[in-house]
Amino acid sequence: MRAVLQRVSKASVTVDGKVVSSIQKGLLVLLGIEDADGQEDIDWLTxxxxxxxxxNDENNIMNHSVTDVDGGIIVVSQFTLHAQTKxxxxxxxxxxxxxxVAIPMYEKFVQVLEQKLGKKVGTGIFGADMKVELLNDGPVTITIDTKTKE
Known part of the structure; x- marks a missing residue:
């Protein structure tokens, strides 16, 4: 699994002109799933x-998690994260x-993330033409790959 995490002041996903998910402070997670992914990847990444x-904490140092700041999360499926461009x-x-393979894995990922976060996680609509808007806070953008643990 590959993920791009973006710390946001706000984010939303729109499909066919209708907002299907929105958050204020939190994380927008773009998630790419490959055939080799399994429950271990879901557990580690969530x-x-x-x-x-x-x-940021009170001293403006990155020291708090999304749970510490009671932030929201939106997860958007993004198969293009596995693009090979060589x-x-x-x-x-x-x-x-x-x-x-990807849809059940995506749904399980969201379910496990909700359990760990302790609240509902926003999503896009798998396979839909989505319009994703965000205000990147920082900017802070981090990529993670469960196969390399980076």
């Missing part, structure tokens, strides 16, 4: 997301999981 200390100019998405 734990990392809720505990990563990337929110050859040519057209990315290959061969490593990205197909919908029959």
């Amino acid at each position: 734990n990392k997301i809720v505990n990563l200390r990337i929110f 050859k040519g100019n057209r990315p290959s998405y061969i490593k990205a999981a197909q919908p029959d």
Whole structure:
């Protein structure tokens, strides 16, 4: 699994002109799933997301997690995070999981994240043409890959 975490002041996802998710302070998580991903990836990544200390404390030092600041989270499926660009100019998405694998994995990821966060997590709509708006706070953007633990 690959994730791009963006610390946001606000974020929303719109599909067909309708806002399907919105948060104020928190994290926008773009999530890429590949065939090799499993429960271990879900558990490790959700734990990392809720505990990563990337929110400022009273001394303006990144020392608080999303749970510490009672922040929200939106998770958007993003198969393009597994783009391979080594050859040519057209990315290959061969490593990205197909919908029959990715959808249940995405839903399980959101479910586990909600349990660890202790509240509802916003989502996009899998496979839809989504418009994602955000106000990146910092900016703080972090990439994580469960296969390399980076």
